[in-house]
Amino acid sequence: MPFVAAGLQSRPGIELSTAPLHVQYQVRDVDGDGFRALPGDPTVAPPLPVLRLMVSALAMFVLILVAGLVVAATAPRLIGYRSVVVASGSMEPAIRVADVVVTSPSDGVGLAEGAIINFEYGEGTRLHRIAAVTTQGYRTSGDANGVTDSDTVVPSDVRGVGIVVVPFVGLPARWVEEGRWLQLGATLVALVGALYLSRARWTEAAADWGRS
Numbered sequence: 001m002p003f004v005a006a007g008l009q010s011r012p013g014i015e016l017s018t019a020p021l022h023v024q025y026q027v028r029d030v031d032g033d034g035f036r037a038l039p040g041d042p043t044v045a046p047p048l049p050v051l052r053l054m055v056s057a058l059a060m061f062v063l064i065l066v067a068g069l070v071v072a073a074t075a076p077r078l079i080g081y082r083s084v085v086v087a088s089g090s091m092e093p094a095i096r097v098a099d100v101v102v103t104s105p106s107d108g109v110g111l112a113e114g115a116i117i118n119f120e121y122g123e124g125t126r127l128h129r130i131a132a133v134t135t136q137g138y139r140t141s142g143d144a145n146g147v148t149d150s151d152t153v154v155p156s157d158v159r160g161v162g163i164v165v166v167p168f169v170g171l172p173a174r175w176v177e178e179g180r181w182l183q184l185g186a187t188l189v190a191l192v193g194a195l196y197l198s199r200a201r202w203t204e205a206a207a208d209w210g211r212s
Contacts, residue, residue: 103160
């Protein structure tokens with residue numbers, strides 16, 4: 001028997017249904033050509049696979065880590081500090097080849113034993129630790145060397161005192177000097193690949209910002 005609401009008369013051929021009404025909505029995105037789907041809309045894209053999200057997160061972590069190391073090695077130069085790329089293994093294991101040591105300016109006066117100093121040596125500079133303080137200056141030695149250096153470093157030859165060691169950042173500079181283009185190119189390709197793999201995270205972040 002057709003349902004008849006109170007106070008209404010049923011007309012022949014017309015029945016009132018109690019079935020719920022289903023309405024689909026599509027809201028056009030004013031900034032693009034697609035549709036911005038509402039919750040429950042069948043046009044909603046499925047969530048990204050967990051593995052892809054993990055790879056994207058890892059790639060983003062690598063990019064942030066590399067950027068942080070580069071900033072740590074170069075930004076101090078803006079306030080008068082120097083960044084010294086280590087060219088030999090004489091200070092291993094504390095400081096390795098291609099590490100960058102950030103040094104603060106120093107006049108070389110009043111330095112203590114154990115300090116790592118960057119001083120003039122020949123036509124370049126050397127980065128060694130003060131092994132002893134004498135009346136003439138400083139006796140220095142590399143951590144990996146069994147003996148102290150033969151020359152005494154006078155205070156006027158000291159250019160800076162090491163304060164921070166940033167690992168691996170000097171590798172590209174070393175590769176350029178040595179003509180190791182394969183390693184340099186492979187590193188650049190890896191960084192571009194990490195940037196590409198992290199795009200899912202960047203896209204999600206931009207979408208979340210746009211909806212906020």
